[in-house]
Amino acid sequence: xxxxxxxxxxxxxxxxxxxxxxxxxxxxxxxxxxxxxxxxxxxxxxxxxxxxxxxxxxxxxxxxxxxxxxxxxxxxxxxxxxxxxxxxxxxxxxxxxxxxxxxxxxxxxxxxxxxxxxxxxxxxxxxxxxxxxxxxxxxxxxxxxxxxxxxxxxxxxxxxxxxxxxxxxxxxxxxxxxxxxxxxxxxxxxxxxxxxxxxxxxxxxxxxxxxxxxxxxxxxxxxxxxxxxxxxxxxxxxxxxxxxxxxxxxxxxxxxxxxxxxxxxxxxxxxxxxxxxxxxxxxxxxxxxxxxxxxxxxxxxxxxxxxxxxxxxxxxxxxxxxxxxxxx
Amino acid sequence: xxxxxxxxxxxxxxxxxxxxxxxxxxxxxxxxxxxxxxxxxxxxxxxxxxxxxxxxxxxxxxxxxxxxxxxxxxxxxxxxxxxxxxxxxxxxxxxxxxxxxxxxxxxxxxxxxxxxxxxxxxxxxxxxxxxxxxxxxxxxxxxxxxxxxxxxxxxxxxxxxxxxxxxxxxxxxxxxxxxxxxxxxxxxxxxxxxxxxxxxxxxxxxxxxxxxxxxxxxxxxxxxxxxxxxxxxxxxxxxxxxxxxxxxxxxxxxxxxxxxxxxxxxxxxxxxxxxxxxxxxxxxxxxxxxxxxxxxxxxxxxxxxxxxxxxxxxxxxxxxxxxxxxxxxxxxxxxxxxxxxxxxxxxxxxxxxxxxxxxxxxxxxxxxxxxxxxxxxxxxxxxxxxxxxxxxxxxxxxxxxxxxxxxxxxxxxxxxxxxxxxxxxxx
Numbered sequence: 001x002x003x004x005x006x007x008x009x010x011x012x013x014x015x016x017x018x019x020x021x022x023x024x025x026x027x028x029x030x031x032x033x034x035x036x037x038x039x040x041x042x043x044x045x046x047x048x049x050x051x052x053x054x055x056x057x058x059x060x061x062x063x064x065x066x067x068x069x070x071x072x073x074x075x076x077x078x079x080x081x082x083x084x085x086x087x088x089x090x091x092x093x094x095x096x097x098x099x100x101x102x103x104x105x106x107x108x109x110x111x112x113x114x115x116x117x118x119x120x121x122x123x124x125x126x127x128x129x130x131x132x133x134x135x136x137x138x139x140x141x142x143x144x145x146x147x148x149x150x151x152x153x154x155x156x157x158x159x160x161x162x163x164x165x166x167x168x169x170x171x172x173x174x175x176x177x178x179x180x181x182x183x184x185x186x187x188x189x190x191x192x193x194x195x196x197x198x199x200x201x202x203x204x205x206x207x208x209x210x211x212x213x214x215x216x217x218x219x220x221x222x223x224x225x226x227x228x229x230x231x232x233x234x235x236x237x238x239x240x241x242x243x244x245x246x247x248x249x250x251x252x253x254x255x256x257x258x259x260x261x262x263x264x265x266x267x268x269x270x271x272x273x274x275x276x277x278x279x280x281x282x283x284x285x286x287x288x289x290x291x292x293x294x295x296x297x298x299x300x301x302x303x304x305x306x307x308x309x310x311x312x313x314x315x316x317x318x319x320x321x322x323x324x325x326x327x328x
Numbered sequence: 329x330x331x332x333x334x335x336x337x338x339x340x341x342x343x344x345x346x347x348x349x350x351x352x353x354x355x356x357x358x359x360x361x362x363x364x365x366x367x368x369x370x371x372x373x374x375x376x377x378x379x380x381x382x383x384x385x386x387x388x389x390x391x392x393x394x395x396x397x398x399x400x401x402x403x404x405x406x407x408x409x410x411x412x413x414x415x416x417x418x419x420x421x422x423x424x425x426x427x428x429x430x431x432x433x434x435x436x437x438x439x440x441x442x443x444x445x446x447x448x449x450x451x452x453x454x455x456x457x458x459x460x461x462x463x464x465x466x467x468x469x470x471x472x473x474x475x476x477x478x479x480x481x482x483x484x485x486x487x488x489x490x491x492x493x494x495x496x497x498x499x500x501x502x503x504x505x506x507x508x509x510x511x512x513x514x515x516x517x518x519x520x521x522x523x524x525x526x527x528x529x530x531x532x533x534x535x536x537x538x539x540x541x542x543x544x545x546x547x548x549x550x551x552x553x554x555x556x557x558x559x560x561x562x563x564x565x566x567x568x569x570x571x572x573x574x575x576x577x578x579x580x581x582x583x584x585x586x587x588x589x590x591x592x593x594x595x596x597x598x599x600x601x602x603x604x605x606x607x608x609x610x611x612x613x614x615x616x617x618x619x620x621x622x623x624x625x626x627x628x629x630x631x632x633x634x635x636x637x638x639x640x641x642x643x644x645x646x647x648x649x650x651x652x653x654x655x656x657x658x659x660x661x662x663x664x665x666x667x668x669x670x671x672x673x674x675x676x677x678x679x680x681x682x683x684x685x686x687x688x689x690x691x692x693x694x695x696x697x698x699x700x701x702x703x704x705x706x707x708x709x710x711x712x713x714x715x716x717x718x719x720x721x722x723x724x725x726x727x728x729x730x731x732x733x734x735x736x737x738x739x740x741x742x743x744x745x746x747x748x749x750x751x752x753x754x755x
Contacts (some may be wrong), residue, residue, distance in 0.1 A: 132360070135364070140360075142585045152569070170539060244532070244559075245560045248365050248559075253530050253532065296526065297525060297537075301528040
């Protein structure tokens with residue numbers, strides 16, 4: 001088999017894996033948009049905040065240590081204990097639920113019946129607040145995130161492909177884990193929304209707020225629920241991305257990778273987020289491989305948007321988005 | 329009401345501006361945004377050194393130094409706003425730690441007569457004082473860094489790089505593109521094959537770039553990165569099992585922040601530096617005594633001796649020495665920005681003086697002139713020990729290949745002079 005074809009196959013495989021990572025971020029946006037019609041600008045920051053909290057709990061960091069030290073003149077940094085990864089993840093998930101309750105009580109509750117643009121602007125405010133709050137709470141230094149996930153080349157895949165093709169493909173173990181986690185997450189979310197009472201209530205709210213309210217579904221509870229789930233999805237995305245780069249402010253910028261996925265897959269479809277992520281991942285990686293060397297490289301950031309726009313020409317609501325029909 | 333308002337305005341002016349007799353060196357820092365993790369230790373080192381001078385020596389030449397801080401978030405527009413907001417306070421020198429902000433400030437400081445000091449960053453050709461009267465970038469610039477990396481590799485390969493493949497992984501910005509021309513010239517001179525691989529901001533996803541490196545199998549990778557790009561690149565290099573000892577970062581890709589997230593995998597990674605690291609210099613004992621123990625530090629004590637803290641401290645040390653030089657030349661202590669520019673241009677920082685400052689062997693001596701604003705162009709190679717979590721030198725000071733760099737500087741600064749209508753000086 002020609003080398004270029006083998007390389008293209010390797011790039012495609014890695015594109016699919018990268019797509020899963022994008023989809024993990026896009027999922028959080030979809031969940032909130034589907035349930036409340038809000039484009040949550042703060043989703044990337046939620047991932048950052050969740051990852052910061054996870055590392056802070058895991059390492060026994062004293063929250064607001066800088067602030068406390070500045071006021072008291074002390075030198076507090078850590079409690080002196082560490083927390084096992086699983087327990088730290090559970091505690092962080094609990095913090096994200098508390099955050100969802102606080103967001104509902106302090107922000108969303110006061111904006112019921114406001115135009116979507118008002119809610120969108122409120123999430124912009126939340127994003128900036130949470131950025132600063134996360135910094136003050138846990139510090140702005142770069143933190144190593146280690147919850148025991150494997151990283152580095154998969155020797156199994158490399159060995160297998162070497163035997164078959166005579167060239168060992170590179171696949172990152174972390175990407176394999178991310179794929180498994182994404183499959184589990186989507187399955188769990190689908191089962192939850194199809195078969196649980198709360199899940200059906202969530203779908204009812206997504207279909208029609210007024211009708212859902214008229215049959216006694218609590219909009220406030222649904223908002224807390226959906227922001228909690230989005231917080232958990234943000235935690236998963238934060239763990240996967242933070243394992244690569246360390247936990248730092250830039251983690252909030254992963255939202256940029258989700259936007260073309262949402263445009264392509266549609267804002268209201270969980271399968272759309274996954275399929276959109278895969279198409280964007282493969283598309284941008286293959287384009288970089290084939291055209292990058294001819295036009296100077298670094299094509300991925302803009303090509304993802306070009307690809308999404310091409311799809312939008314044919315399906316303005318995205319591949320899996322609900323068709324908008326408005327009667328005059 | 330009017331009285332209250334006037335009182336508030338008066339109070340805010342008093343708080344914002346330094347006392348009239350003080351020297352003012354604004355710190356255009358970034359403690360927020362995507363590059364905060366790097367901006368914070370640099371800003372702390374910068375502030376703490378001036379605090380040390382104020383607390384231990386009563387300032388410079390008897391004049392206390394005020395360091396009004398302004399947050400740029402590494403954003404060029406905000407950086408310019410910070411400059412405009414602070415220049416009226418008789419600011420003596422600016423050090424914005426951003427190439428983007430530097431490019432915007434060059435025409436402004438030239439018109440307003442303020443010194444712009446950009447050690448190891450900014451516009452490389454500002455090393456030519458004949459064209460850039462108000463800008464100084466000693467002791468080394470981006471092109472020096474590229475040349476030092478190649479000279480180091482020459483020393484590792486019996487002075488022969490013919491047939492070797494070297495990849496440049498760079499931040500796809502004005503900063504990251506800086507070394508390309510120099511490396512192309514060096515590639516012609518030494519016969520190695522150069523492959524340039526851009527990474528778009530912010531650089532969190534670099535799978536394509538590292539798959540390419542895995543396919544191309546370069547002998548060495550040189551990186552010009554910043555922020556999250558560095559951490560991800562080092563992790564991806566670990567993932568593809570690229571030999572870390574063959575991976576070299578410029579000084580902006582070589583802090584503890586950059587290697588930390590990759591853990592033990594980053595062991596052996598190398599980085600160029602134009603100053604020493606570690607806290608074995610006598611000045612740190614003074615910083616501990618007069619700044620940290622006195623509760624007057626800008627940051628936490630664990631920053632002492634780290635790469636970026638040391639670099640911020642180095643920048644402050646150079647500015648303070650230039651002010652001292654200016655005071656000597658002017659014969660009075662309350663120097664003006666114009667006099668400080670003269671101080672920068674006549675700075676003669678010897679090893680003896682570095683020793684007096686508690687920094688023996690920390691950096692290379694500088695003997696600036698009207699034409700030479702770029703300094704010696706020397707640097708050392710550091711290597712990361714992941715187990716000890718320390719950087720250590722693995723080379724002596726290496727001086728850049730001036731035969732290659734100087735003509736490039738002359739060419740670029742001549743283009744700037746023609747474009748801006750600047751007449752050459754120092755003739």
